[in-house]
Amino acid sequence: MSVTKMQDKLAVNKYDIDNDVHILIDEDICSRCEHHRCIYACPADCYTLENEHITYSYEGCLECGSCRIACDKGSVKWILPRPGFGVCFVYG
Amino acid sequence: MVEFDAIIVGAGPAGCACAYTLAKQQLKVLLIERGKFAGSKNMWGGALYGPVLGDLSPEFLKEAPIERYVKRRILSLLSEESYFSLESAVNNESPDVPQDGAIILRAKFDRWFAEKARKAGAILANGVQVEDLLWKDGSIVGVKVGKDEIHGSVVVACDGVNSILAQKAGLKAELNPVGVKQGVKEVIKLPLETIEQRFNIQGNEGIAWEFLGKCTRGLPGGGFIYTNKDSLSVGVVVQLNALLENKVKANDLLEDFKRQPVVARLIDGGTLVEYSSHLIPTYGVSSTSRLFSDRFLITGDAAGLVLGTGLILEGANFAIASGIAAAKAIVRAKETGDFSAKALSHYQRLLEDNFVLKDFKTFKKMTHVLENPRLYSTYPDLVCSLWHKIHTNDGNPRKSVRQLLKEELKGRVSWWQLARDLIHMGGSL
Amino acid sequence: MNIIVCIKQIMDPEIPTGKFKIDPEANRVIPSEGIPPVINPFDAQAIEVALRLKEANGANVTAITVGGQDVEDVVRYAISMGVDEGILVSDEAFKALNSFVTAFILSRAISRIGQYDLILCGRQAADRDAGHVGLMLGEMLNLPIITMAKAVTLSSDKFRVEHVITEGYQVYEVGMPALITISDEIGPPRRPSGWGVIAAAMGKEIPTWSAQDIGVNLSDVDIKSVRSETIRLFIPDSRRKGEVIQGNNVAEASANLMARLRADGII
Numbered sequence: 001m002s003v004t005k006m007q008d009k010l011a012v013n014k015y016d017i018d019n020d021v022h023i024l025i026d027e028d029i030c031s032r033c034e035h036h037r038c039i040y041a042c043p044a045d046c047y048t049l050e051n052e053h054i055t056y057s058y059e060g061c062l063e064c065g066s067c068r069i070a071c072d073k074g075s076v077k078w079i080l081p082r083p084g085f086g087v088c089f090v091y092g
Numbered sequence: 093m094v095e096f097d098a099i100i101v102g103a104g105p106a107g108c109a110c111a112y113t114l115a116k117q118q119l120k121v122l123l124i125e126r127g128k129f130a131g132s133k134n135m136w137g138g139a140l141y142g143p144v145l146g147d148l149s150p151e152f153l154k155e156a157p158i159e160r161y162v163k164r165r166i167l168s169l170l171s172e173e174s175y176f177s178l179e180s181a182v183n184n185e186s187p188d189v190p191q192d193g194a195i196i197l198r199a200k201f202d203r204w205f206a207e208k209a210r211k212a213g214a215i216l217a218n219g220v221q222v223e224d225l226l227w228k229d230g231s232i233v234g235v236k237v238g239k240d241e242i243h244g245s246v247v248v249a250c251d252g253v254n255s256i257l258a259q260k261a262g263l264k265a266e267l268n269p270v271g272v273k274q275g276v277k278e279v280i281k282l283p284l285e286t287i288e289q290r291f292n293i294q295g296n297e298g299i300a301w302e303f304l305g306k307c308t309r310g311l312p313g314g315g316f317i318y319t320n321k322d323s324l325s326v327g328v329v330v331q332l333n334a335l336l337e338n339k340v341k342a343n344d345l346l347e348d349f350k351r352q353p354v355v356a357r358l359i360d361g362g363t364l365v366e367y368s369s370h371l372i373p374t375y376g377v378s379s380t381s382r383l384f385s386d387r388f389l390i391t392g393d394a395a396g397l398v399l400g401t402g403l404i405l406e407g408a409n410f411a412i413a414s415g416i417a418a419a420k421a422i423v424r425a426k427e428t429g430d431f432s433a434k435a436l437s438h439y440q441r442l443l444e445d446n447f448v449l450k451d452f453k454t455f456k457k458m459t460h461v462l463e464n465p466r467l468y469s470t471y472p473d474l475v476c477s478l479w480h481k482i483h484t485n486d487g488n489p490r491k492s493v494r495q496l497l498k499e500e501l502k503g504r505v506s507w508w509q510l511a512r513d514l515i516h517m518g519g520s521l
Numbered sequence: 522m523n524i525i526v527c528i529k530q531i532m533d534p535e536i537p538t539g540k541f542k543i544d545p546e547a548n549r550v551i552p553s554e555g556i557p558p559v560i561n562p563f564d565a566q567a568i569e570v571a572l573r574l575k576e577a578n579g580a581n582v583t584a585i586t587v588g589g590q591d592v593e594d595v596v597r598y599a600i601s602m603g604v605d606e607g608i609l610v611s612d613e614a615f616k617a618l619n620s621f622v623t624a625f626i627l628s629r630a631i632s633r634i635g636q637y638d639l640i641l642c643g644r645q646a647a648d649r650d651a652g653h654v655g656l657m658l659g660e661m662l663n664l665p666i667i668t669m670a671k672a673v674t675l676s677s678d679k680f681r682v683e684h685v686i687t688e689g690y691q692v693y694e695v696g697m698p699a700l701i702t703i704s705d706e707i708g709p710p711r712r713p714s715g716w717g718v719i720a721a722a723m724g725k726e727i728p729t730w731s732a733q734d735i736g737v738n739l740s741d742v743d744i745k746s747v748r749s750e751t752i753r754l755f756i757p758d759s760r761r762k763g764e765v766i767q768g769n770n771v772a773e774a775s776a777n778l779m780a781r782l783r784a785d786g787i788i
Contacts, residue, residue, distance in 0.1 A: 006343065009278070009367040014556055016128075016535050037336045041269075043276045043343055043369035062369040063133060065254040066274055069267045069371075070336055080254075083126050083221040084712065090555030091279040091323070091366045092135040092198030094723075122719065129557060199555055217719045237715025365540075 006045045010060040018085035023058040029075035030054040041070030062087055096122045098422050099235055099244035101222045101257055103130035105408045106392030107250030108205035109148060109415030115213035117423050123214045126221045131202030135277060135368040137316050137325060139193040139300050144412040157200040159320040160298025162193035170305035171476035175354055195298045195318050225260050232387045246431050248389045248418050253371045255394035261385055269333035271375030273313060273400065276342045277327030280362035284322040290358055291319055305472025307349040311338060312468055315349045317358065324359060326350065329372065374400030377452050384436040389418045399451055401458040410448050417442040457520035464513060466505060474500050522580040524571045524639045527627055528564040530588060530595040531648040548754040560595045563643025567703040569710035570673050571641050572603045578675045581605050583634065587626050589616040593727060601713035601721035612732040614739050620749060624657035629735040631662065638697040644669055644704050659700035667693050671706035
């Protein structure tokens with residue numbers, strides 16, 4: 001098996017994507033952050049650094065909760081998606 | 093107003109075991125699951141070790157959706173050039189003894205387990221999220237789901253590693269990246285015959301294979317492969333803090349791991365069918381941890397009942413055992429009508445008396461040994477290289493093992509350091 | 522007022538595209554391993570309309586479904602949304618049905634219920650998108666039918682229905698009993714509340730009617746009268762090609778785009 005790109009990996013998963021976001025960040029705090037630990041915490045590459053700015057998406061979230069405890073600046077607000085939404089593992 | 097004897101939050105192994113046991117005792121039980129179905133938010137390595145499932149009902153061992161039983165366990169040390177393995181196998185004809193370990197996929201297993209609890213009489217509510225505890229006069233009287241309030245004599249938090257309820261009840265502090273590991277895993281489909289051929293197994297035999305060393309670039313953790321029926325679970329587990337400090341993504345380690353020649357061959361031609369991740373609470377339960385309060389209990393991952401000793405990374409068996417113990421304490425409390433912390437402390441005593449907390453005590457020192465970075469890079473490299481040289485005949489007269497070891501140690505680690513590490517490791521066992 | 526809502530369980534439309542498989546020989550979709558079926562989203566909207574009518578005027582709402590042994594969850598879901606009663610018309614013989622036979626079974630089951638003032642259906646099922654059953658059922662029960670409603674209200678024993686047309690909507694009034702199919706313009710349906718789910722899980726057993734119970738013998742159904750047939754089921758080729766149309770400024774790029782679309786016969 002060859003290396004799989006993250007978007008291709010996530011594309012095989014079953015998701016029920018909510019219109020309500022369950023991840024919020026404080027851009028002010030992120031712009032002053034020196035280490036952006038969220039990037040390395042998230043196993044689904046939900047956080048990316050573009051032109052020195054953190055951008056994020058919630059759709060591919062695997063609901064592990066790593067970003068919540070990795071951010072030591074108090075920027076990431078991660079809650080569970082509403083019931084019935086989010087990732088749905090069928091193997092696990 | 094409906095009042096339940098017990099509200100169990102989370103239909104994982106702990107919650108299902110608790111709900112099943114209580115329902116069998118005719119208690120009025122509500123089992124709440126946030127996923128569409130039990131298991132839909134859960135993942136693990138993994139295999140279930142020990143007799144806990146059979147303790148609940150001997151039938152369960154026959155009925156449970158078990159992929160394969162662990163016939164062989166392999167531990168491999170990976171270096172750049174080679175790998176060194178220790179392998180153990182059960183000699184019986186078919187490895188269906190529960191102690192050998194049952195390889196399980198959680199989305200199937202938890203769903204089955206929750207259905208067992210439901211059939212035993214528990215009310216199973218899927219797709220419901222508990223946002224908070226319900227308090228009255230300083231005492232927990234139930235849970236809040238959206239605008240609704242659900243009342244119960246006792247609430248059991250089986251809501252996993254990110255337990256909201258354990259924190260709300262004041263029994264747990266916020267998680268810390270040092271105290272948790274992050275697991276990432278791919279489920280890779282392969283024809284059943286290919287798996288049997290590549291792993292030299294047949295029937296219900298399976299393999300649990302763990303890797304240390306290069307697969308985590310020396311970070312504390314390891315890689316794993318489990319054989320499911322017609323798929324492989326391939327993943328990496330690393331301490332979260334190590335990922336953050338070293339600016340490494342677990343998924344990059346997983347991709348590295350899949351490229352290792354030994355792994356690449358095993359998964360060749362397979363199709364990725366799921367990519368998942370989870371946190372594992374490896375901070376360890378200490379003697380001062382309190383897993384109960386008035387009308388409230390915590391179990392399983394929510395209580396931190398995961399044993400992560402390196403040799404062993406187990407949680408589901410402790411989860412099930414803690415769920416059963418919680419149920420026993422609740423049944424007793426129901427008899428006397430006393431759900432106070434004093435009455436429910438029986439739960440923690442049960443855990444102390446059975447294998448759950450005893451195991452944690454036994455391996456307490458192990459966690460310190462595991463912090464030793466040499467375990468994940470220097471030693472795997474050293475063992476692989478030494479073993480390779482012992483067996484290499486390059487045409488020149490061979491050196492003694494002692495001489496080879498001396499050469500291997502040079503520049504890597506001192507004799508003194510090696511001796512100390514060995515004594516530590518030995519002592520922690 | 523008694524309202525009956527016909528609901529269908531379908532394969533989850535959110536199955537990852539790579540996991541959606543069909544059996545072209547049998548013209549059949551292969552159920553995706555481990556992904557549970559869901560309520561047809563259009564039927565959930567029909568339930569929403571029923572519940573709004575109930576809230577405004579008071580009503581008893583019954584949800585009914587037809588299927589094999591494994592469709593109880595969809596009825597429980599309806600109850601968790603707020604429906605009063607559920608009926609499961611279930612028989613081993615009812616596993617693979619076409620629109621006509623489904624409508625026929627429903628008509629018999631609804632006749633057994635007897636008293637009703639309104640029958641609601643989703644505009645179509647999100648699996649095959651045929652939209653036949655509601656119309657056929659209305660014919661079989663000899664009811665006035667209004668399709669594609671984006672609003673239904675009750676005023677002095679008549680339903681006021683806004684029927685969607687291409688240019689907007691038309692307003693109809695219809696007496697009781699009637700059959701109305703609901704358009705998705707009605708908006709997203711409510712999601713079950715926590716207590717709704719718990720109450721539905723605790724609720725009484727859902728009555729299950731067999732073919733015999735409603736006097737249906739499928740061998741009596743004239744299969745020739747089945748007026749639709751699946752000729753070929755296939756997954757369309759979804760290869761996508763991207764092309765960026767260039768230009769020195771927006772106006773020029775727009776002109777180039779128009780020229781290109783015309784050249785390709787798209788406009």
